[in-house]
Amino acid sequence: MNLSTQRDNEKPKVRIRDDFWDGYMELVRDTVIPYQWDALNDRIADAAPSYAIQNFRIAAGLAEGEFGGMVFQDSDVAKWLEAVGYSLAGHPDPELEKTADGVIELIAAAQRSDGYLNTYFTLKEPGKEWTNLQEAHELYCAGHMMEAAVAYYEGTGKRRLLEVMCKFADYIDSVFGPEPGKLHGYDGHQEIELALVKLYRVTAEERYLRLSRFFIDARGEKPSFFVEEWERRGRFSHWTQKVTALPDLAYFQAHEPVREQSVAVGHAVRAVYMYAAMADLARLTGDQSLLEACRRLWRNTTARQMYITGGIGSTHHGEAFSFDYDLPNDTVYAETCASIGLMFFASRMLQLEPKSEYADVLERALYNNVIGSMSQDGKHYFYVNPLEVWPEASEKNPGRHHVKAVRQKWFGCSCCPPNVARLLCSLNDYIYTASPETNTVYAHLFIGSESSFELAGGSVKMKQVSGLPWEGKVRFEVTPAASGSEFTLALRIPDWCAGKAGLTVNGSPAPYDIEQGYALIKRQWSEGDVVVWELELQAQLIAARPEIRANAGKAAIQRGPLVYCLEQADNGSPLAAVSIVREAELGTRYEAGLLGGAVIVEGEGQIEDEAVWEADDAPYLPLSSTRQTRSVHLTAVPYYLWGNRGQGEMTVWIRTAAGKKE
């Protein structure tokens, strides 16, 4: 084994210091991580037990009992450890580190001598390892624990979990691969592919990279591994405990070789985790056909199957993509984990090729679907992130049961909350990329932070101060190690500012070249150089393509990266009776008292006059007798804050109306 830290230098060192984001970091540190620790240990009253830690205790021989929870329960421990690793990197906490070290020893003790590690199979189905890759999440759990190992190693310098997982990776490498006698299979839930790339990054062990590529290459080849495996296990399903039909290969993105895929299909989280790994591999191996597939899948996902909030997955059946332009707002899925996975994919595409569209989507998902999933107390979550909610329908129409009108308590077994935790704890990794080849620092996100970069011309420190999402002024203070060293600072021109971005360098307006959506500032930098990037932050109405039928005749409100919504609390019910005047000015106002403070958007609306309907209980009447509208004042709040003021209707897309001239 060849553990190395040298490749670590590729990653900029970034620490967030930001008025908007510091609160989230603290929430994760002070609330989410401790709360999840309690959950993993079955200490949350009135929540279903997790069993996750107990499973490891039993597998380690420290306790007696039976395996509990889902077949992928181990991954909850992994995600927690990963979040802890990120957290400790920026915010040392000896107490937390001690707890985590203890968990890692437990994991090490649960590992088999040959390296195998999975409490479900160790405790419940020993001997059945690798017989149901389609359903049993073995490599998925391994992948999450590898991610945890890398994060913990990078956060603390401690190699214990990394060694455990390298041993497991070596074992997996002995079982899977293209060679005769090995299993030519892959997991039903992609995850290990991107994890092995991370393991390769910190260990430089090329076998891990090759193994990741093997999993990607094998997927979708004919004859289908999943079909053959299904036959081998007597067509029996773990989930239904019955003989089942032929697996739906598209659900697992195993319907065709990944290089031939052009359309996002199947389970959305599986899809984007896979795309992220494909982008990693395209970058690290220079595989052009993989790059082309990534570009096609990116385009399809983001131009045809993405909600304006950065949500993906239009149906709860299989938590899946449906098809191009099918983006229903009310029966939506838009799982939190899927948007997080979309961020993974976007950030890898940025590493591949810095184009602002990747960062635009990354930012869109982050500021809307992802942070909107968490309540302000950090203890309640949306798994499904709807763009239109009618609470009574969520309760009484079974086709909408999956759409919750209020955030749910974080139950023992759950994917989204720990995913939010690990994402927020590692948000610093998404702000910049640095390219030693082109001697350029790309600023993708405008989040206050202190950073250092290793470039061809030496190291550079940079401080970013950002007013986002409330104000559009972003300030960069550059401190090169050596005065006069040259490099390019590339500032993203966000899609939402319509090119209205002003630049000053040391107080003087500066023209700039634009490349792939970035303003390039190439100069010799001196200590104290200040770049100010002024982005127009104007609330505006956004329309959707006509092919997106659900949004016909409607508009959404967006201001900067934030999508807004109407809530019943501000605008009454039924919300659908309200329309927004297309030509009217949208006003903005900072409301310090609103859920931690937020800019609200105000507009002129119209509402159908209800008088005629009150006189009659008829459901339908001639339009001519009912068409009376009156003006109303509309108040929109950021989407990420919806559902924090009790239960009520919400809508992102608002009917539009002509104004007074009508």
Next chain:
Amino acid sequence: MNLSTQRDNEKPKVRIRDDFWDGYMELVRDTVIPYQWDALNDRIADAAPSYAIQNFRIAAGLAEGEFGGMVFQDSDVAKWLEAVGYSLAGHPDPELEKTADGVIELIAAAQRSDGYLNTYFTLKEPGKEWTNLQEAHELYCAGHMMEAAVAYYEGTGKRRLLEVMCKFADYIDSVFGPEPGKLHGYDGHQEIELALVKLYRVTAEERYLRLSRFFIDARGEKPSFFVEEWERRGRFSHWTQKVTALPDLAYFQAHEPVREQSVAVGHAVRAVYMYAAMADLARLTGDQSLLEACRRLWRNTTARQMYITGGIGSTHHGEAFSFDYDLPNDTVYAETCASIGLMFFASRMLQLEPKSEYADVLERALYNNVIGSMSQDGKHYFYVNPLEVWPEASEKNPGRHHVKAVRQKWFGCSCCPPNVARLLCSLNDYIYTASPETNTVYAHLFIGSESSFELAGGSVKMKQVSGLPWEGKVRFEVTPAASGSEFTLALRIPDWCAGKAGLTVNGSPAPYDIEQGYALIKRQWSEGDVVVWELELQAQLIAARPEIRANAGKAAIQRGPLVYCLEQADNGSPLAAVSIVREAELGTRYEAGLLGGAVIVEGEGQIEDEAVWEADDAPYLPLSSTRQTRSVHLTAVPYYLWGNRGQGEMTVWIRTAAGKKE
């Protein structure tokens, strides 16, 4: 047993002779009944076998084999016989009658000596009779066969099947009832309740009426029969063949005593079949609390849970009602059978109390949801009748799989097609009611026909000639048996003519009194008296209440009883991009070439200009850059004709826009 025909006199004798409806009668006679006969005998190539006739042959000892099909397969034979009975009444056919007589002998031979009759239990679970009323449809099948017996007796005068079913009814009466030692249960699918009332009507056997009332009275009482039965059968389910959870009593409308029910819940067909029986019993027993419950349930169903097409049932989960004002157009259920059941309920309410609102709904369901379910060839059917269709979504979004974009072949086991057949064959029964007490003939539907009525003042013949649904002129020719005899002719003032209904009697304009939505013409009638009822038939835009969120900002087109829709074939795709100008005149034009001839409606519309979107693949752009509309000509066709010109988008509700002034 006391078979009697004297009560038959209550029913007016009506024979349809109508340009619009004759075609449907012929279709049912010449195509649907023979086609169904082939289906019942497993002679339809590439359709799943029905087994229905074969089951009776096996049970009768004439063939060997096993029971096939659903537990309620017998009811398909019953519905066919019922339709045949109605058909023979108006259109003798010795060949068909011979075939039906043969089936009846088969049924008689399959009857147990104690009267019990059900091929599923006789062949497959003998000894298990009456042990799973919740699921096994025994009384449901019995009810349908009773309806068949009554129809066949009334259509042919032959009592064979009537005697068979009276024997079964007597047996059921010995098993069920309030007395100690009897089963205090009721069926999971209401049907026998209304069938027993029919049996009572032709036999005057009050035990049948009492038994019907017992089933209605027992339903929903606590402790719940279904819960106790579920415990007795070890909580085992016929359908899943597994132990299942507590039955959802609301699904069966058994959650509370029927007299306490105010909101339509659960499986829509079950609900309206029950409401129909409740209305029958309220009329025949003078039960005021039952009448009040009928009125409440009518109001809730039709004012809060009914589509503009007369469809009911907002969700395919349980084919059920959801809740007030939840009427999604795209994930709709609106099962054909449920609208037919709504017509049953409406016609019984009309017998109880002649109010035009009952006939308005009856007509709405008939002209839209019901006849729209059948293709023009009589061999393809919609079970689900959507108000908005996007064929690709029906195929690729699992939440819409139940919504078919084209009518489906009539498969062996199916409820809706035979229900349409028996409804259309008995449509003559829905046109009039005659009240000997008030000496009044009510004309509820305007369908050309020849009729005779028995009134206090003697018998009256009446010929109706109607231009509906294309023209609003309706002509009545009255021929009393004795010249000068007095009675009242009450003509319905349809909700769609907004009171614009002109009356002439023998060519002279005549004023009229209005009572409960009927124009009353009380006079002494002479042979050849002619009443002309001129109803304004104007195409108009209809709005929905603001509480019906799915239709916010939209309008439907209605002309007379017909609801219209836009189809892709006439208006392109995506249909959602089109809006209709609110103030513009709607034109009408008779198109002889359109699917047998129909009046189409034309209007002025707007469409979003797609140029800006074609230049870019962005899913979302600022509204200000995209908001260009151009005028389009819109063509709407009657809803009942949709989906007959290939597969395409369809919508009933159309976005509205302000006109040129904008």
